[in-house]
Amino acid sequence: MINQRFILTIMPFMLSTSLYAQNNSEEKAKWGDVSGLIRFYYVFSPSYIKSGRSKDYSIDGSAIGGHIRYTSPTLSNIGASVALYYAQDTGLNNFDDPDTIGAAGRFFTKDYSAKAVLGEVNLFYKDKQHHIIAGRQKIDSPLTNSIYTYMPNMFEALYYSNSNISNNQFIVLQIDKMAFGTRAPVEFGLIGETTKTAGSTQSAIDIRGDFLQVEQQILADTTAKTNGISGLALINNSLPDTTLHLWDFYIHDIINMLYVDVIYKNKYNEVPYSFSAQYLNVRSIGKNLASQWLDANNANLYGIKASFNYKNISTYVAYNHSGNAKILNPLGGDPAYTSSFFSRNAYRANVDAFKLGVNFQLAKNFKIITSHADYGKSTTDGTFSPAKPLETATQPKGDAIESALLFSYYPIKSINILSGIIYKTSEYFYSGEQVKLLDLDLLITYKF
Numbered sequence: 001m002i003n004q005r006f007i008l009t010i011m012p013f014m015l016s017t018s019l020y021a022q023n024n025s026e027e028k029a030k031w032g033d034v035s036g037l038i039r040f041y042y043v044f045s046p047s048y049i050k051s052g053r054s055k056d057y058s059i060d061g062s063a064i065g066g067h068i069r070y071t072s073p074t075l076s077n078i079g080a081s082v083a084l085y086y087a088q089d090t091g092l093n094n095f096d097d098p099d100t101i102g103a104a105g106r107f108f109t110k111d112y113s114a115k116a117v118l119g120e121v122n123l124f125y126k127d128k129q130h131h132i133i134a135g136r137q138k139i140d141s142p143l144t145n146s147i148y149t150y151m152p153n154m155f156e157a158l159y160y161s162n163s164n165i166s167n168n169q170f171i172v173l174q175i176d177k178m179a180f181g182t183r184a185p186v187e188f189g190l191i192g193e194t195t196k197t198a199g200s201t202q203s204a205i206d207i208r209g210d211f212l213q214v215e216q217q218i219l220a221d222t223t224a225k226t227n228g229i230s231g232l233a234l235i236n237n238s239l240p241d242t243t244l245h246l247w248d249f250y251i252h253d254i255i256n257m258l259y260v261d262v263i264y265k266n267k268y269n270e271v272p273y274s275f276s277a278q279y280l281n282v283r284s285i286g287k288n289l290a291s292q293w294l295d296a297n298n299a300n301l302y303g304i305k306a307s308f309n310y311k312n313i314s315t316y317v318a319y320n321h322s323g324n325a326k327i328l329n330p331l332g333g334d335p336a337y338t339s340s341f342f343s344r345n346a347y348r349a350n351v352d353a354f355k356l357g358v359n360f361q362l363a364k365n366f367k368i369i370t371s372h373a374d375y376g377k378s379t380t381d382g383t384f385s386p387a388k389p390l391e392t393a394t395q396p397k398g399d400a401i402e403s404a405l406l407f408s409y410y411p412i413k414s415i416n417i418l419s420g421i422i423y424k425t426s427e428y429f430y431s432g433e434q435v436k437l438l439d440l441d442l443l444i445t446y447k448f
Helices: 002-021 025-031 184-188 214-219
Strands: 033-043 048-050 057-060 062-071 078-089 100-102 115-126 130-137 154-162 168-179 229-236 242-251 255-268 271-284 298-310 313-322 352-363 366-376 400-412 415-430 433-447
Touching: 168 214
Parallel strands: 057 100
Antiparallel strands: 033 062, 033 433, 048 057, 048 433, 062 078, 078 115, 115 130, 130 154, 154 168, 168 229, 229 242, 242 255, 255 271, 271 298, 298 313, 313 352, 352 366, 366 400, 400 415, 415 433
């Protein structure tokens, strides 16, 4: 069963790439460009979630999918792009056991059935100084970028970028609709633990891949009406070795999100290093439609990060501090320096978070990735939402940490094998015991 599903899934991808690989550059210019990825994901059976339940949850997660994108040739700098995203069961899952949690963040559907989503459909214009995109697209910004499995959050938007002034890039955008990606339920539940601070303000388990009005996606209210999101950005490189990013998302009648970071990169005795600082502010605006979820009208996050590379070792240390109010974070973005695969605690109230990462490049195609993050204990109410019955959200009772040991291997340039172990303790308790997670993963990705 797994072999049949696997073959049926990858056949159109492999066929398209094998045909496309034969084209030379002139043919690519004539017929356009095809790209994409195929990804197989599997959680090994030792993985678990422990809590105060009479029987611990095991984790059973296996999915295969990816996307294929076609970008047309351009005529007078005008072209079009279309991308189809897909995810399905591999046949290795056990969805009928009440003591097993399926990997909901790897699918588009509540029942784990196969589904394809037309995530990108747009027209674009691009020259050396101007870039315009109209239609369904991924918005590349710190407030919308996130880890994703098969599809990130997508947006129906009008995007314009201008690089006319030396060392400056200006961006203006208007977003009307949003589609939650495959990982939205995890960002709401296990990562956010229902705090609405980790990238999703609702589970979105039934509506992933559906392009709905932004206010409906943020407020989980099909009757809400606003004017969407108006965005501005500046990326400046006028100072030597320094890059400034400034993003402002005005989510009409809900919140305004302002993000700023500065990155300085240089070398000392041929050893590369960098220093970064960040600031995130979220404030309630207009009709304050999200006021029931906020602790205060303003919330802030600060962060610093230092990193350096020496021979085959790269390392970084990061720190984030949040104020007395949690930071509503509804668009999937995750700019915090201390975030980890399962933890985004820096957006909660009264957090001092630390993270250390060390990567070892043992060979050109093999790397060991390690990290440890300590988030302490916030003052934001939450609960372990996958458990049944669902307990009322309460104050944290324990310190949160997350540690990871991963191995990344490229047998060939286009294939990556990523495997390893992630261990997390939650701030929150269930049935009187602290929730703990062990995740042992295998991820195989083929890009073309």
